[in-house]
Amino acid sequence: MDYKIKINGEEYAVNITKVIGSTAQVTINGKEIDVEVEELYINPTRTSEQVAKPVSAPAPAPAKPAEAKPAAAATSSAPAAEQKSPLPGTVFELNVANGATVSAGQAVMIVEAMKMENSIEAERAGVIEFKVNKGDAVAEGDVLFIIK
Numbered sequence: 001m002d003y004k005i006k007i008n009g010e011e012y013a014v015n016i017t018k019v020i021g022s023t024a025q026v027t028i029n030g031k032e033i034d035v036e037v038e039e040l041y042i043n044p045t046r047t048s049e050q051v052a053k054p055v056s057a058p059a060p061a062p063a064k065p066a067e068a069k070p071a072a073a074a075t076s077s078a079p080a081a082e083q084k085s086p087l088p089g090t091v092f093e094l095n096v097a098n099g100a101t102v103s104a105g106q107a108v109m110i111v112e113a114m115k116m117e118n119s120i121e122a123e124r125a126g127v128i129e130f131k132v133n134k135g136d137a138v139a140e141g142d143v144l145f146i147i148k
Contacts (some may be wrong), residue, residue, distance in 0.1 A: 034112055080148045081124055085138045089113030098130050107144065111138060122147055 015027040024035045027145045081095045092112040101123040102108055109130075122128065126147040132138060 085142045091136045
């Protein structure tokens with residue numbers, strides 16, 4: 001079954017080839033992957049259609065690492081903001097150096113879950129302080145970094 005879906009404003013072409021138990025074999029923008037299915041339900045408006053809710057979504061390509069800037073370069077009167085992991089996985093890559101100044105929406109790290117790379121973006125601008133290292137296992141809700 002072919003679908004076009006939007007996740008955070010990004011459009012993806014999705015083809016679900018097979019669902020076996022809680023795993024769906026899908027092709028997303030030409031890349032074949034297995035997706036763990038959170039639940040299956042019958043859409044009441046289309047009684048013959050089953051809809052799968054994926055646990056995670058494909059991530060855009062990671063941004064190139066930014067050079068670290070002195071902490072004094074980004075002064076903010078706003079309190080520090082914690083960024084928590086949206087899903088369990090492993091820290092695959094840190095795209096910026098600890099202490100770097102980041103902008104809102106900048107991809108700062110990648111968490112790998114179920115063989116998918118999930119880009120984690122800064123929710124606001126500021127200086128980043130990582131609370132995890134590359135290779136660390138993280139649970140959903142663990143603090144990944146703080147932006148000051």
